[in-house]
Amino acid sequence: MSQPKAPGARVLASYIPTAAGPWLSEADQVFDAETIFDYIDGAGEVYRSYNMKLLVARRFHKDGKPDIVVDAFDMGSSEDAFGVFTHDLDGEDAAVGQGSTYKAGLLSFWKDRYFLSVYAEEETAETKGLVLELGRAIAAAIPGDGPKPGLLKLLPPEGLEAGRVRFFHNHSVLNYHFFVAGADILLLEQRAGAVLAEYAGSGSARSRFLVVEYADPGQAARAGASFAGAYMPEAGGKAEVKTENGKWTAVRIRGRHIAIVFDEETEGKAGKRLDAFEALLAETAEGRKER
């Protein structure tokens, strides 16, 4: 196995074991945000959208057995490591790192500024055990924990499905989780931070709650006007509209934040969540400053 030359890559590589049971590792491959396409084609855009800095890929091989691949991403911040982890939340909790899922041979988890994918090219009882063992070893080797995005503190807890919260920076990823519009009508532009959460309603009803944090209040105001014009043009300045599915969309702009409720069952419930958001915002340092 060759050693990565970049200092950051050496550190990242040092967290990955050199063997997984009888599987032995091959030479590492190292990619950055420009070269990642050489490795995973268009999927690289997802990691770039979370500001990835570095990827160390290590393949484990044993003749006659499925390969196991570790992809270790340095995302530059724990917020973006958490964010890229939330891109795909399907699977069972594997209790690895600061958050993890396992499904179909793939273990994903995040810890500190790192996002890890440990993947068996074919799932068997043996490879599942090795994948989880590798993941736990890597998580143990990463020395610290990192904070989640502060935006998560603005999500009202009532009805929140805690395991269905996503953090991201651009409208393509928003649309991946919840299609809002073909164009970037919220002016996310890869610079804003956004959190999308699911809320349980009566029966199987689900509503979505989106909070976006912009660089300054002016940008939030422009984004709010853009959203209102494209998404609720008939509202005539009102902040709520009943949409074609009989549910409610409501928007509120406060400082450099926009909060939007989609598909809520009643206007009252939508307003209540926005009030709760506003109360949470007021408790933040930024909110106290605005008061």
Added chain:
Amino acid sequence: MSNRTITRRDFLKVASAAPLAGALAPALKGASGASGTAGAAGAAEEKVRVVLVRDPSPLGSGGAPPAEVVQRMLDDAVRALLGEKDIAKAWKTLIRPEDVVGIKTNAWRYIPTTTEVEQALKRRVMEAGVAEDRIGIDDRGVLRNPVFQKSTALINARPMRSHHWSGVGSLIKNYIMFVPQPSAYHGDTCADLATLWSLPEVKGKTRLNVLVMFTPLFHGVGPHHYAKEYVWDYKGLIVSRDPVAADATGLRIIQAKRKAFFGDDRPLQMTPHHIQLADTRHHLGVSDPARIELVKLGWEEGILI
């Protein structure tokens, strides 16, 4: 023409007729910002022919049926596509002896075009009179490949799979290796991939499109967007002169499989709108099923379309 963007509310208006997944609903074309010229179906318009051929033979370890079965499938499809019973004559309408032919494949580690398809195509190109040294088979090296650099004809052959950024890996997308920086075409989740087909390296050269559907991937996970769980043995080939029509047909099969597997109209990860836009914005071909004549040959079990 309207420049208004499509929003979720447009889908809600037509929810009963058009699932979010496709973003291909003809009802939304007017809102797409596209001129809609090619997509405006008219009853009197000639349909584009697409041939779907399937065979129940077991697949080999490489994911393809036996070579002789692949050859037969391809021949049957080309005959049906061109309305010519004699396979040699059929190929001579596609390829001239003086052509320099690039067979653009796809070398993705998990689901490649397969050697069986490559060799079946090469055999017929040679029988059309092209010398072997004037035929190239390549994917990632096409810009450096001397045959592709001199090519007068291209054959485009790749598998369809769900794709992390473009929705699906398609025939339209397969020409992305003709640019030095493929990521330059990733904007708006690959919306304008059809512009690749106007590059001097490929413009007007494509004689046949083969969408390999032996083991399509209908869903992906992780950085490599692959899990065996989401691959199934469909054992088909889709063949057409029109890459957009072939892709639109393959996409319908992928979506039908997703519906059968997940039990709902779960949207593809990233909207595969580059297929519809190849029609309505770039006029590369036809994406509207109402304007596609689908000819089905062979094995029908589990055909999904």
